[in-house]
Amino acid sequence: MSPRSRPEAVAPHSSSSLAARSLASVWHPCTQMKRHEADPPVAIVRAEGPWLHGEDGRRYLDGISSWWVNLFGHGHPHIRAGVAAQLERLDHVMLAGFTHEPVVQLSERLARLTGLGHAFYGSDGASATEIALKMSAHYWRNRGLPGKNRFVGLAGGYHGETVGALGVTDIALFRSAYAPLVRLSATVASPDARAARPGEDARGAALRAAQALDAWLAEHHASTAALILEPLVQCAAGMAMHDAEYLRQARALCDRYQVHLVADEIAVGFGRTGSLFAHQQAGIRPDFLCLSKGLTGGTLALSAVLTTDEVYGAFYDDDVARGFLHSHSYTGNPLACSAALATLDLLEQPGLLQRNAHLAQAIDTACAALTGHARVRHARRQGMIWAWDVDTALPDFSRRYHRHAMARGLLLRPIGNTIYAMPPYVLDVQAVQHLADGALAALEATLAEEAGTAAPAEERLP
Numbered sequence: 001m002s003p004r005s006r007p008e009a010v011a012p013h014s015s016s017s018l019a020a021r022s023l024a025s026v027w028h029p030c031t032q033m034k035r036h037e038a039d040p041p042v043a044i045v046r047a048e049g050p051w052l053h054g055e056d057g058r059r060y061l062d063g064i065s066s067w068w069v070n071l072f073g074h075g076h077p078h079i080r081a082g083v084a085a086q087l088e089r090l091d092h093v094m095l096a097g098f099t100h101e102p103v104v105q106l107s108e109r110l111a112r113l114t115g116l117g118h119a120f121y122g123s124d125g126a127s128a129t130e131i132a133l134k135m136s137a138h139y140w141r142n143r144g145l146p147g148k149n150r151f152v153g154l155a156g157g158y159h160g161e162t163v164g165a166l167g168v169t170d171i172a173l174f175r176s177a178y179a180p181l182v183r184l185s186a187t188v189a190s191p192d193a194r195a196a197r198p199g200e201d202a203r204g205a206a207l208r209a210a211q212a213l214d215a216w217l218a219e220h221h222a223s224t225a226a227l228i229l230e231p232l233v234q235c236a237a238g239m240a241m242h243d244a245e246y247l248r249q250a251r252a253l254c255d256r257y258q259v260h261l262v263a264d265e266i267a268v269g270f271g272r273t274g275s276l277f278a279h280q281q282a283g284i285r286p287d288f289l290c291l292s293k294g295l296t297g298g299t300l301a302l303s304a305v306l307t308t309d310e311v312y313g314a315f316y317d318d319d320v321a322r323g324f325l326h327s328h329s330y331t332g333n334p335l336a337c338s339a340a341l342a343t344l345d346l347l348e349q350p351g352l353l354q355r356n357a358h359l360a361q362a363i364d365t366a367c368a369a370l371t372g373h374a375r376v377r378h379a380r381r382q383g384m385i386w387a388w389d390v391d392t393a394l395p396d397f398s399r400r401y402h403r404h405a406m407a408r409g410l411l412l413r414p415i416g417n418t419i420y421a422m423p424p425y426v427l428d429v430q431a432v433q434h435l436a437d438g439a440l441a442a443l444e445a446t447l448a449e450e451a452g453t454a455a456p457a458e459e460r461l462p
């Protein structure tokens with residue numbers, strides 16, 4: 001029976017349900033599949049705006065923009081129209097030796113928005129990380145400094161899960177099983193504002209972390225190609241937020257020690273932190289900027305690494321081996337680029353960031369009870385990212401909370417004991433209230449369960 005001809009409401013455990021067929025054939029990401037014996041995956045049959053519609057006939061508010069990608073909700077008519085029009089003209093052509101309108105336009109527009117004039121494309125965030133790291137090390141090699149081929153990142157940093165990206169991803173759960181495969185990079189202290197000492201503010205914590213970076217670079221700059229960081233919010237670390245001063249300090253230190261600064265804005269780019277790009281709040285420019293996730297508004301897989309004329313120039317030569325030798329089959333795919341162009345249209349609408357700021361205030365107000373909850377610590381927000389740490393002894397808080405939120409028609413997946421929301425920019429008044437009420441009710445329900453539960457190992461899946 002085709003999925004389309006099946007009746008709408010099917011019990012989740014019935015063997016013909018999408019969930020059951022999925023468990024028999026699909027290996028789901030970031031998942032211990034055995035867990036699905038108790039909690040089957042939720043089959044989604046369509047989505048519109050911030051709402052996901054389940055096969056079970058229920059709807060769920062997408063409070064985390066489907067892993068941080070759907071900036072303007074699902075099925076946005078402008079993005080849909082852009083992709084459909086492109087599909088009529090040109091679906092795909094290889095980008096080696098060929099070019100096309102969408103990739104040229106996208107590169108020109110990204111250059112205008114960032115001041116970084118050369119765009120290299122990949123298909124996902126992890127490949128963008130790989131591209132930036134390879135480009136940085138190859139730059140130094142081309143400049144006669146092949147010994148500069150190591151990297152440094154921040155404690156708790158996340159830059160993707162392919163083998164190269166894992167080298168700069170400091171999240172033990174993702175890394176430990178693959179440790180023998182990974183060339184581990186150094187990590188320096190995170191500027192996380194929560195680490196501020198008594199009497200110290202967020203800026204003080206940032207300055208202290210910058211001193212640690214200074215000390216590290218002073219010793220290791222000769223072997224270091226680049227510092228990679230997530231500007232303003234380390235999302236996968238549990239929405240660890242820091243003062244923009246750290247970015248100014250990091251830029252100055254990278255200049256002083258001749259080390260590239262790679263800004264990984266895969267999660268925080270495109271208005272998420274309140275400015276178009278997060279690093280702009282520090283008034284700095286990175287040497288490399290990694291973009292993905294929101295780049296296509298959550299419609300198609302695409303990533304980009306933007307860089308300077310200076311870096312580009314170091315590869316420009318008669319010698320093939322001095323060129324940047326990296327490719328993916330779908331590099332610069334026209335459909336994905338057209339989705340990105342339509343997304344940029346939406347981002348560049350006059351007043352978009354201002355409207356988001358108003359929406360954020362409305363969400364702040366609606367979430368006041370959660371923010372003031374006796375068991376919540378470090379309630380914080382940066383732009384359109386909210387986080388609340390929960391004082392709980394439950395090692396599986398995240399899973400329990402997620403289940404309670406879903407039961408209330410709300411998709412939220414805490415990281416460890418940090419509840420966070422990263423909603424699409426298109427919530428109406430009812431959706432805001434639904435998010436706030438559901439988030440609070442799920443917390444109460446989870447805390448009510450807390451007494452007398454057995455304790456499996458801690459989990460921190462995003």
Ligand SMILES: *Cc1c(COP(=O)(O)O)cnc(C)c1O
Pocket residue numbers: 124125126127129158159160161230235236264265266267268292293
């Ligand atoms: C998600 C993410 C990545 C990896 O992107 P994928 O598309 O999942 O490979 C890299 N860096 C940051 C900051 C991310 O949030």
